[in-house]
Amino acid sequence: MKVLTIITAGVLFFFTSACSSTTGNGSTLLRITGVVQASGITSYQYGTHTLTSEEKSYALKSTNIDLSKYEGETVKISAEKIKGYPVENGPEFLNVQKIERNK
Structure with missing residues (x-):
């Protein structure tokens, strides 16, 4: 019974951490x-x-990626919202952490 509890806890931990996006x-x-x-x-x-x-x-910026290299391309980004935005009916403002070209 202890083994089953440990396995169940391990599986739950794996799925929780794999889906985490913080x-x-x-x-x-x-x-x-x-x-x-x-x-x-x-x-x-x-x-x-x-x-x-x-x-x-969305409005974008990045401190570690040259976004101009991806202009005109369809990409998948991982980004975090910048607090205090949107303003004046503008879009959400995101800081891009990772970018991948769509295949």
């Missing part, structure tokens, strides 16, 4: 697929790029 600072990572574009002039004036998915658009 960063080291406790922020939740969003995973979104869409097309990256340079943001240009906007009314909301934040972000260097935009990501347009089927549902909506």
Whole structure:
């Protein structure tokens, strides 16, 4: 009986940790697929790029990835929301942590 309890606890822990999408600072990572574009002039004036998915658009920035390398491409990003946004009817503002080209 003890073995079954240990195995069940291990399986639950595995699935819980495998589905977890939080960063080291406790922020939740969003995973979104869409097309990256340079943001240009906007009314909301934040972000260097935009990501347009089927549902909506997002303003993007990244401190560790050159987003310009992905302009015009459909990609999958992992990003965290930046607190205090959206403003003035602008889109959500995301800090991109990881980006993958769609295959």
